Amino acid sequence: xxxxxxxxxxxxxxxxxxxxxxxxxxxxxxxxxxxxxxxxxxxxxxxxxxxxxxxxxxxxxxxxxxxxxxxxxxxxxxxxxxxxxxxxxxxxxxxxxxxxxxxxxxxxxxxxxxxxxxxxxxxxxxxxxxxxxxxxxxxxxxxxxxxxxxxxxxxxxxxxxxxxxxxxxxxxxxxxxxxxxxxxxxxxxxxxxxxxxxxxxxxxxxxxxxxxxxxxxxxxxxxxxxxxxxxxxxxxxxxxxxxxxxxxxxxxxxxxxxxxxxxxxxxxxxxxxxxxxxxxxxxxxxxxxxxxxxxxxxxxxxxxxxxxxxxxxxxxxxxxxxxxxxxxxxxxxxxxxxxxxxxxxxxxxxxxxxxxxxxxxxxxxxxxxxxxxx
Amino acid sequence: xxxxxxxxxxxxxxxxxxxxxxxxxxxxxxxxxxxxxxxxxxxxxxxxxxxxxxxxxxxxxxxxxxxxxxxxxxxxxxxxxxxxxxxxxxxxxxxxxxxxxxxxxxxxxxxxxxxxxxxxxxxxxxxxxxxxxxxxxxxxxxxxxxxxxxxxxxxxxxxxxxxxxxxxxxxxxxxxxxxxxxxxxxxxxxxxxxxxxxxxxxxxxxxxxxxxxxxxxxxxxxxxxxxxxxxxxxxxxxxxxxxxxxxxxxxxxxxxxxxxxxxxxxxxxxxxxxxxxxxxxxxxxxxxxxxxxxxxxxxxxxxxxxxxxxxxxxxxxxxxxxxxxxxxxxxxxxxxxxxxxxxxxxxxxxxxxxxxxxxxxxxxxxxxxxxxxxxxxxxxxxxxxxxxxxxxxxxxxxxxxxxxxxxxxxxxxxxxxxxxxxxxxxxxxxxxxxxxxxxxxxxxxxxxxxxxxxxxxxxxxxxxxxxxxxxxxxxxxxxxxxxxxxxxxxxxxxxxxxxxxxxxxxxxxxxxxxxxxxxxxxxxxxxxxxxxxxxxxxxxxxxxxxxxxxxxxxxxxxxxxxxxxxxxxxxxxxxxxxxxxxxxxxxxxxxxxxx
Ligand SMILES: Nc1nc2c(ncn2[C@@H]2O[C@H](COP(=O)(O)OP(=O)(O)OP(=O)(O)O)[C@@H](O)[C@H]2O)c(=O)[nH]1
Ligand code: SF4
Ligand SMILES: [Mg+2]
Numbered sequence: 001x002x003x004x005x006x007x008x009x010x011x012x013x014x015x016x017x018x019x020x021x022x023x024x025x026x027x028x029x030x031x032x033x034x035x036x037x038x039x040x041x042x043x044x045x046x047x048x049x050x051x052x053x054x055x056x057x058x059x060x061x062x063x064x065x066x067x068x069x070x071x072x073x074x075x076x077x078x079x080x081x082x083x084x085x086x087x088x089x090x091x092x093x094x095x096x097x098x099x100x101x102x103x104x105x106x107x108x109x110x111x112x113x114x115x116x117x118x119x120x121x122x123x124x125x126x127x128x129x130x131x132x133x134x135x136x137x138x139x140x141x142x143x144x145x146x147x148x149x150x151x152x153x154x155x156x157x158x159x160x161x162x163x164x165x166x167x168x169x170x171x172x173x174x175x176x177x178x179x180x181x182x183x184x185x186x187x188x189x190x191x192x193x194x195x196x197x198x199x200x201x202x203x204x205x206x207x208x209x210x211x212x213x214x215x216x217x218x219x220x221x222x223x224x225x226x227x228x229x230x231x232x233x234x235x236x237x238x239x240x241x242x243x244x245x246x247x248x249x250x251x252x253x254x255x256x257x258x259x260x261x262x263x264x265x266x267x268x269x270x271x272x273x274x275x276x277x278x279x280x281x282x283x284x285x286x287x288x289x290x291x292x293x294x295x296x297x298x299x300x301x302x303x304x305x306x307x308x309x310x311x312x313x314x315x316x317x318x319x320x321x322x323x324x325x326x327x328x329x330x331x332x333x334x335x336x337x338x339x340x341x342x343x344x345x346x347x348x349x350x351x352x353x354x355x356x357x358x359x360x361x362x363x364x365x366x367x368x369x370x371x372x373x374x
Numbered sequence: 375x376x377x378x379x380x381x382x383x384x385x386x387x388x389x390x391x392x393x394x395x396x397x398x399x400x401x402x403x404x405x406x407x408x409x410x411x412x413x414x415x416x417x418x419x420x421x422x423x424x425x426x427x428x429x430x431x432x433x434x435x436x437x438x439x440x441x442x443x444x445x446x447x448x449x450x451x452x453x454x455x456x457x458x459x460x461x462x463x464x465x466x467x468x469x470x471x472x473x474x475x476x477x478x479x480x481x482x483x484x485x486x487x488x489x490x491x492x493x494x495x496x497x498x499x500x501x502x503x504x505x506x507x508x509x510x511x512x513x514x515x516x517x518x519x520x521x522x523x524x525x526x527x528x529x530x531x532x533x534x535x536x537x538x539x540x541x542x543x544x545x546x547x548x549x550x551x552x553x554x555x556x557x558x559x560x561x562x563x564x565x566x567x568x569x570x571x572x573x574x575x576x577x578x579x580x581x582x583x584x585x586x587x588x589x590x591x592x593x594x595x596x597x598x599x600x601x602x603x604x605x606x607x608x609x610x611x612x613x614x615x616x617x618x619x620x621x622x623x624x625x626x627x628x629x630x631x632x633x634x635x636x637x638x639x640x641x642x643x644x645x646x647x648x649x650x651x652x653x654x655x656x657x658x659x660x661x662x663x664x665x666x667x668x669x670x671x672x673x674x675x676x677x678x679x680x681x682x683x684x685x686x687x688x689x690x691x692x693x694x695x696x697x698x699x700x701x702x703x704x705x706x707x708x709x710x711x712x713x714x715x716x717x718x719x720x721x722x723x724x725x726x727x728x729x730x731x732x733x734x735x736x737x738x739x740x741x742x743x744x745x746x747x748x749x750x751x752x753x754x755x756x757x758x759x760x761x762x763x764x765x766x767x768x769x770x771x772x773x774x775x776x777x778x779x780x781x782x783x784x785x786x787x788x789x790x791x792x793x794x795x796x797x798x799x800x801x802x803x804x805x806x807x808x809x810x811x812x813x814x815x816x817x818x819x820x821x822x823x824x825x826x827x828x829x830x831x832x833x834x835x836x837x838x839x840x841x842x843x844x845x846x847x848x849x850x851x852x853x854x855x856x857x858x859x860x861x862x863x864x865x866x867x868x869x870x871x872x873x874x875x876x877x878x879x880x881x882x883x884x885x886x887x888x889x890x891x892x893x894x895x896x897x898x899x900x901x902x903x904x905x906x907x908x909x910x911x912x913x914x915x916x917x918x919x920x921x922x923x924x925x926x927x928x929x930x931x932x933x934x935x936x937x938x939x940x941x942x943x944x945x946x947x948x949x950x951x952x953x954x955x956x957x958x959x960x961x962x963x964x965x966x967x968x969x
Contacts, residue, residue: 186925210920235925250929264930272933341897365922368943
């Protein structure tokens with residue numbers, strides 16, 4: 001049941017909102033991948049069951065050439081039994097959807113593409129400094145289908161400054177028309193230390209009002225559900241048979257192992273670890289046998305709070321029966337003590353507690369109330 | 375006794391007292407190289423973080439000169455004007471003072487006021503020209519200033535550097551040579567001045583004393599003059615880097631005593647320690663009670679914690695004799711204390727020490743000075759709290775305290791200093807050129823205008839080249855009004871402030887805007903209004919919360935996000951719930967943060 005995550009920390013250019021770990025300097029690509037393969041070899045004993053999901057994220061994994069991807073797959077199959085893999089996802093950017101790359105991915109066993117479309121409008125794409133244009137966005141799904149990909153998920157962004165309500169609706173409609181199996185939609189978030197943050201500080205771009213964003217979210221929910229997508233997590237929608245497996249496993253608290261700079265791992269019980277998020281230091285540490293990851297041991301309270309947090313972000317909610325007794329009691333007390341307005345955001349069904357999907361935009365406020373004191 | 379020297383180091387803020395003390399500790403071998411750091415004596419976290427001394431710190435050193443062994447008791451003092459009470463108590467325990475002057479800055483306002491404190495106690499003053507290692511030092515010019523101020527000979531001034539250690543040997547020789555050994559009779563009845571104290575959770579109260587006469591031994595039966603209670607001196611000792619136990623301490627020396635005192639109120643700084651049997655015939659002149667400059671409320675965030683807060687304040691007061699407080703109650707905040715502070719920095723430090731040393735979460739309310747209000751029936755009331763301000767219909771007149779401010783600056787900045795003081799309702803009274811480019815200006819100004827952001831602004835408009843000192847000069851009639859703040863229609867008494875009428879509209883607008891920025895959005899809309907009497911002068915709205923969620927929560931986000939949410943949850947607990955509105959601590963000081 002375990003999952004494998006591979007972090008490819010390179011991008012063609014930096015999107016203005018992005019605070020992931022990546023570099024636009026390709027010089028270290030080869031040594032990072034060499035080190036990543038070495039890491040796979042060194043840590044193979046950490047999972048002793050055949051993994052069921054494999055996920056290439058980043059950064060931009062679609063930037064890799066055939067030789068580099070082949071090298072990673074070789075290391076993976078030397079280290080693990082890949083025969084039970086069900087979902088093999090690669091995050092791709094529309095501008096990388098060449099016939100050659102699509103065929104390569106297909107031939108390696110990748111069976112799901114997660115395409116970073118974000119918007120079908122050139123003005124939005126250049127505002128965010130995406131590497132692709134509206135035409136790439138229109139054509140990428142089609143091309144993936146032609147190469148034989150049956151599972152496609154696309155990313156959309158809402159809350160984009162200067163985008164009108166009509167434009168947002170048309171973005172959703174175009175996404176629906178492409179008929180992907182799955183859609184993730186994220187609110188544009190202004191993270192510190194990003195270019196977008198500085199543009200906003202300087203007043204070059206202004207953030208959209210919460211009221212407008214709330215409206216965009218509600219429109220999204222409404223249009224996607226009318227088109228048969230199930231809203232199963234705050235930012236994720238899927239056709240009934242096509243909910244994401246790898247990502248859902250994070251929320252269910254299953255084990256995963258992450259390779260590459262900044263990748264995280266969880267042993268499925270109480271240990272989380274994360275790799276150095278600096279390419280040069282990662283290479284050096286891995287090659288010299290040094291320490292390239294930090295770890296923390298979760299206390300039972302921490303695990304309960306993780307379950308509350310990830311559970312309340314999903315349509316299934318969390319299950320109080322999974323909690324130690326005293327934690328379940330505290331959670332129930334916290335729920336009872338909530339003020340009426342917040343209480344109206346949640347549902348409780350036997351031992352399950354969740355947030356009504358139309359109130360998901362207040363999820364953090366609810367989670368803070370329900371979490372137990374740590 | 376003739377081998378003891380008691381002295382303190384005094385100066386304007388940042389002139390290098392604590393750094394020079396490091397060199398003295400080092401040369402005398404009082405602190406090991408391993409334990410030596412920058413400003414070793416600044417041992418409180420707040421002192422180290424802010425890089426300033428807040429508490430006087432006494433320490434004993436040994437030094438051999440010309441074959442004779444000496445005991446040197448040094449007290450490092452703070453330079454900031456808010457802590458001048460610490461300086462005056464240190465001075466009372468010594469016979470001499472090192473007056474430091476930063477050679478790059480010259481004489482500044484607290485150089486003068488601290489010098490006068492030392493002269494009142496007939497101290498021998500050793501003038502020290504410090505920071506001589508800096509290229510920007512102006513030794514000749516500053517020596518001129520010192521000679522003029524002190525009436526000393528030019529060659530009495532010792533050039534030194536706390537960075538390089540230059541002049542430290544000469545300084546030690548001068549301390550032994552010029553400062554008289556303490557006088558006093560070790561065989562007379564015990565008479566010791568309590569100049570400081572601190573609460574220790576394991577040992578109870580530790581009191582610091584300077585013996586004027588007599589000898590104190592371990593296990594002696596002692597009493598304090600003021601409280602007349604008897605104790606056994608369980609442990610006595612001298613103040614080294616760590617306290618060092620002694621069997622006896624005699625006249626002229628400085629030390630500490632632990633005597634099983636558990637309650638803060640059993641002891642008072644300034645009191646005289648003596649033997650229970652055969653007491654001294656009279657107490658030493660204690661310290662004048664300090665007169666607070668600013669008043670503000672301190673309340674526990676959790677109303678239930680009032681008794682705990684009282685206990686913490688009592689204990690803090692042991693170590694901060696300039697803090698005064700009395701109980702008060704607020705409709706919005708429940709029970710708390712109206713506290714008197716020597717200034718804004720003092721207020722900030724008290725709040726921070728309560729939080730750090732006593733683990734209290736407190737709210738400090740808008741500070742104000744002390745006013746007199748005369749009512750129509752000719753009563754004259756003291757108003758230390760906006761809520762005591764009489765209703766306008768009963769109010770005949772208000773008087774506010776004025777001060778005389780002395781500002782010393784470079785002549786280039788005279789214009790900007792003038793503008794600032796006039797903006798602060800000041801009137802120029804005098805202006806003298808100390809040298810061709812140093813000017814001393816005196817203004818009469820309302821105290822209320824200078825206790826808030828005056829000092830910071832003065833520093834910034836003069837690029838650091840202005841120093842400032844002030845003295846109260848009495849009360850003048852003034853046009854004051856009480857501005858109330860309403861949240862969703864309900865007045866929050868703890869947010870009321872007394873302000874000058876001419877500023878009312880302007881300030882009301884700014885305060886509402888600031889509160890809007892500080893009060894987080896909640897599930898409902900919050901109306902913020904500023905009112906004077908029944909009249910609303912400003913209004914802002916905090917819109918209802920529509921979005922409070924992070925978009926992504928995948929593998930790497932889970933731990934970080936959980937910790938963030940937990941931290942925010944803790945932060946929420948520190949907010950004060952008034953009605954159903956949650957208000958963060960700093961919102962109560964919003965008035966001070968207006969720009
Ligand atoms: N170059 C140089 N810098 C010095 C010297 N003495 C102190 N400093 C610097 O001046 C600053 C203030 O020094 P402190 O020793 O903390 O000054 P202080 O007089 O104790 O300050 P307060 O106790 O807050 O009044 C620090 O940054 C020191 O490093 C010196 O002799 N030479
Ligand atoms: S492509 Fe993805 S990872 Fe790279 S900068 Fe853009 S958003 Fe960030
Ligand atoms: Mg100091």
